[in-house]
Amino acid sequence: xxxxxxxxxxxxxxxxxxxxxxxxxxxxxxxxxxxxxxxxxxxxxxxxxxxxxxxxxxxxxxxxxxxxxxxxxxxxxxxxxxxxxxxxxxxxxxxxxxxxxxxxxxxxxxxxxxxxxxxxxxxxxxxxxxxxxxxxxxxxxxxxxxxxxxxxxxxxxxxxxxxxxxxxxxxxxxxxxxxxxxxxx
Amino acid sequence: xxxxxxxxxxxxxxxxxxxxxxxxxxxxxxxxxxxxxxxxxxxxxxxxxxxxxxxxxxxxxxxxxxxxxxxxxxxxxxxxxxxxxxxxxxxxxxxxxxxxxxxxxxxxxxxxxxxxxxxxxxxxxxxxxxxxxxxxxxxxxxxxxxxxxxxxxxxxxxxxxxxxxxxxxxxxxxxxxxxxxxxxxxxxxxxxxxxxx
Numbered sequence: 001x002x003x004x005x006x007x008x009x010x011x012x013x014x015x016x017x018x019x020x021x022x023x024x025x026x027x028x029x030x031x032x033x034x035x036x037x038x039x040x041x042x043x044x045x046x047x048x049x050x051x052x053x054x055x056x057x058x059x060x061x062x063x064x065x066x067x068x069x070x071x072x073x074x075x076x077x078x079x080x081x082x083x084x085x086x087x088x089x090x091x092x093x094x095x096x097x098x099x100x101x102x103x104x105x106x107x108x109x110x111x112x113x114x115x116x117x118x119x120x121x122x123x124x125x126x127x128x129x130x131x132x133x134x135x136x137x138x139x140x141x142x143x144x145x146x147x148x149x150x151x152x153x154x155x156x157x158x159x160x161x162x163x164x165x166x167x168x169x170x171x172x173x174x175x176x177x178x179x180x181x182x183x184x185x
Numbered sequence: 186x187x188x189x190x191x192x193x194x195x196x197x198x199x200x201x202x203x204x205x206x207x208x209x210x211x212x213x214x215x216x217x218x219x220x221x222x223x224x225x226x227x228x229x230x231x232x233x234x235x236x237x238x239x240x241x242x243x244x245x246x247x248x249x250x251x252x253x254x255x256x257x258x259x260x261x262x263x264x265x266x267x268x269x270x271x272x273x274x275x276x277x278x279x280x281x282x283x284x285x286x287x288x289x290x291x292x293x294x295x296x297x298x299x300x301x302x303x304x305x306x307x308x309x310x311x312x313x314x315x316x317x318x319x320x321x322x323x324x325x326x327x328x329x330x331x332x333x334x335x336x337x338x339x340x341x342x343x344x345x346x347x348x349x350x351x352x353x354x355x356x357x358x359x360x361x362x363x364x365x366x367x368x369x370x371x372x373x374x375x376x377x378x379x380x381x382x
Binding site: 004005006007008010011013014023024025026027028030038047048050051054055058060167 | 186187188192195196198199227230231246248249251252253254255256258259262265266268269272273381
């Protein structure tokens with residue numbers, strides 16, 4: 001409940017999971033392949049995680065392991081974790097992994113997440129501290145949300161350090177007003 | 186898919202930069218509310234159907250039960266998305282008063298809904314009355330300055346302003362030597378900039 005208002009948590013819950021219905025359900029339009037508004041036992045439907053999770057707890061569906069955590073991804077991460085495009089797979093790779101791991105009973109997801117994060121973290125941090133701003137934007141497109149936050153934190157700490165060394169104006173325009181200066185009429 | 190629109194609304198919040206407001210999307214908001222009413226109707230009709238068949242709604246686990254459950258869960262999810270949308274915006278609005286002061290610039294005002302404007306006014310009123318009771322301006326810079334006066338350049342025509350006991354004409358591009366506390370609100374609103382030697 002602590003994360004009730006958390007935007008990232010809400011978006012993580014929207015990830016699609018493939019489920020197989022163990023019980024039939026009527027009066028709902030969630031199965032696009034069905035002609036009636038009724039889901040039969042054994043039909044395979046893709047549901048957002050928030051729905052799949054609750055239904056699974058009531059033994060109405062069984063979850064499949066999402067494609068973002070399949071064998072292919074595992075092999076790619078083992079080969080060179082820093083170059084895997086995790087964002088296109090799932091922008092909340094780690095958070096979603098933590099949520100799904102206990103539900104599908106796959107023991108190897110946990111170690112996969114840990115090893116991926118450890119090796120990518122080092123890469124993210126070095127790039128954030130050293131790379132020039134323009135050169136780095138290419139690397140940003142493969143990072144997950146969590147890693148992007150880390151990257152930005154590292155960059156802003158670097159910028160703050162430089163500012164502290166060089167000195168600068170203490171007061172600045174409130175950031176909410178945007179960077180663009182108002183056009184002079 | 187159920188709950189998709191509500192999530193779109195939340196994603197809109199996330200797509201903006203941190204701490205920046207996006208325009209209030211009343212259109213999508215109303216669509217989600219309409220979706221909620223639809224879920225509510227279907228939920229009721231399923232429950233009614235079960236009651237007509239003479240089943241115990243509490244304990245039966247048939248197809249109608251799971252259908253109703255899905256509608257219920259979708260309602261809860263939509264509610265969470267709508268609440269998060271309002272809550273996170275309210276948080277930004279509350280922070281505005283500390284950053285730009287009690288008067289909202291036009292460019293921010295047009296992003297707010299009517300109720301949000303009301304909320305801002307009441308919140309800033311509460312803060313003002315608290316500060317006047319304390320007899321202390323809490324919105325000024327927290328770090329004690331080395332020099333109580335600073336050099337500023339005016340970026341936009343502000344006009345004649347009365348401060349302390351004298352009036353000053355802040356014409357555009359003019360430079361002034363001001364008390365820090367007087368200059369602060371103009372700088373945060375983007376009307377002046379601090380000059381450093």
